Amino acid sequence: MLSVRDLVSGYGGVPVLRGISLDVGPGEVVAVLGANGVGKTTLNATISGLVRATAGEIVFDGERIDGLAAPQIVRRGLVHVPEGRKIFPNLSVRENLELGSYTRAKPNRARNLERVFETFPRLRERAAQFAGTLSGGEQQMLAIGRGLMGEPKLLILDEPSLGLSPLLVDELFRLIAEIAKGGLAVMLVEQNVVQSLELADRAYVLENGAVTMSGAARDLAANPELEKAYLGM
Amino acid sequence: MMFTPDIVLTATINGLMTGAVYALIALGLTLVYGVLHIINFAHGATLTAAMFGVLVLNQALGIDPYLAILVLTPLFFALGYAVQRLVIGPASHGEDVNILLVTLGLAIIIENALLAIFRSDTRSVDTPYGFSVIEVGNLFLSTPRVIAFFGSIAVAVALWLVLARTDTGKAIRAVAKEKTGAALVGIDVRHVYAVTFGLGAACVAIAACLLMPTFYVNPRVGGAFVLVAFTIVVLGGMGSIAGALVGGLFIGVVESLSGLYLGESLGQIGIFLIFILVLLFRPTGLFGAKA
Structure with missing residues (x-):
């Protein structure tokens, strides 16, 4: 589904990603873990076309997408919840x-809206409210719901738990698990190691713009090296 | 100074009729400001160009100013779209200050090109209905100005409907506040910028068609309108469509009444007095978002 090979990317000539390779298969939930500042957000921004890759390649659904602009990538079914x-x-x-289906799945808008409201009942209650007035947790649910409206083949979730209370984080991970059960491929980019590994099939650990560990989520969770890598000890 | 109620009422209605056209010009300005966050300094020159467009269509081809709407609206939309996409966008390199200077440069080029072609003479369009009036009770209202009033209101309502109801309108409002989020749902931000600029130009094109039956044109005429329109944009709240409409009508009445009480040549004193008061006491405008 998604295949990233030797990806180099950064801002203003300063590389943040230094040759990253990873894969996400159809229907798979893949966690990308790492502390602050290791390049997780740059990785997402490069995959979704917000930042240009300087080297390497990104293949999605059998087609190279590095070099495409963000809207063209969305149109192909790769949706990034930033x-x-x-x-x-x-x-x-x-x-x-509604704007989540601006370029994709527009004929199914009403049906998908109903589905999103079923998954996130809070959004139905607040449907007529300005999104800026929502709480942080509700805004996160809205961002994910907006991503689902385009019927993505692959959903990239970037730090969905950031800034949420532990209770809300539990709720959010439960909902993500529910969404993933529908067969959608999910790339979950998180700092929250424990819960991400519970949810994911496989995981990659990023350090300093490179993949340092990868494997089945269950194996990684049991690996004492993970904690060391993650905490930089 | 005392005037009969009829005179004051006539002045108020005249003010509303002028104000509606001001509002239409301000709509284009406020829309571009709300989405691109820049003041389009070429807005006045665009209006002047559109007014000459009405003149040329009328004198060369005999096209009525109101029929010219059908020609000039799409033409100016396309011109606005192309200028933003091919000139302003590439020249700005993402810096708002650059866009400001580019639009200022465009204004100078347009005005001087018009000066070179048409000279500085003031001209007007002759229509059979130019001096016709409608009798309402014991008031006499100029027919073309009544048409301009309802035409402007209709355009404002149509624009509002487009922004509120269509996907393109929602995309325009989305880009105004959240460019990255817009790109990530598949909205082409540069296209939306250009469409917005095109809509701004289309607004002044319609305003030009509605103005020409009762107004004159020379290469500098747009400046006076845009100065007033800018006041309206600030009064209504930068970027607010409703604010532009209400502010435009209000400014029109202020101008008309201060003209009545202070004398025709001093009519604009009231406008700029209000401008200063708004800046002092409510800098976000009547309908503006809190900073």
Whole structure:
């Protein structure tokens, strides 16, 4: 589904990613773990076309997508729910969701809207409200719901648990597990190691812009090296 | 100074009719500001160009100013789209200050090109209905100005409907506040910028068609309108469509009444007095978001 090979990327000529390779298969939930500043967000931004790769290649659904602009990548079914949510604060919750199907799955808009409201009942209650007035947790649910509206083949979730209370984080991971059960491929990019590994099939650990560990999520969770790598000890 | 109620009422209605056209010009300005976060300094020159467009279509081809709407609206939309996509966008390198300077440069080029072609003479369009009036009770209202009033309101409502109801309108509002989020749902941000610029130009094209039956044109005429329109944009709240409409009508009435009480040549004093008061006491405008 997604195959990243020797990806080099960064900002203003300074590389942040230094040759990353990873894969996400159909229907798979893959966690990408790492502390702050190891390049997780840059990796997502490069895959989704917000940042240009300087070397390496990204193949999605059998087609090279590095070099395409963000809207063209969305159109192919790779949807990125960004860190910081990036919802539209001046639009209503419903309008935010509607724009999730701006380029994809537009004929199914009404049906998908109903599905998102079933998954996130809070969003239905707040459908007419400006998205900017939602709480952090609700905004995160809106961002994920907006991503689902385009019927993605692969959903990249960037730090969905960031800034949420532990209770909300539990709720969120439960919902992500539910979404993944529907057969959608998910790349979950997180700092929250324990819960991400419970959810994921496989995982990669990033350090300093490179993959340092990878494998089945269960094996990684049992690996004492993980803690060391993660905490940088 | 005392005037009969009829005179004051006539002045108020005249003010509303002028104000609606001001609002239409301000709509284009506020829309571009709200989405691209820049003041389009070429807005006045665009209006002047559109007014000359009405003149040329009328004198060369005999096209009525109101029929010219059908020609000039799509034409100016396309021109606005192309100028943003091919000139302003590439020249800005992502810096708002650059966009400001580019639009200022465009204004100078357009005005001087018009000056070179048409000279500085003031011209007007002759229509059979230019001086016709509608009688309402014991008031006499200029027919073309009544048409301009309802035409402007209709355009404002149509624009509002586009922004509120269509996907393109929602995308325009989304890009105004959250560019990255917009790109990630598949919205082509540069296309939306260009569409917005095109809509701004289309607004002044319609305003030009509605103005020409009762107004004159020379290469500098747009400047006066845009100065007032800018006041309206600030009064209504930068980027607010409703604010532009209400602010435009209000400014029109202020201008008309201060003209009545202070004398025709001093009519604009009231406008700029209000401008200063708004900046002092409510800098976010009547409908503006809190900073």
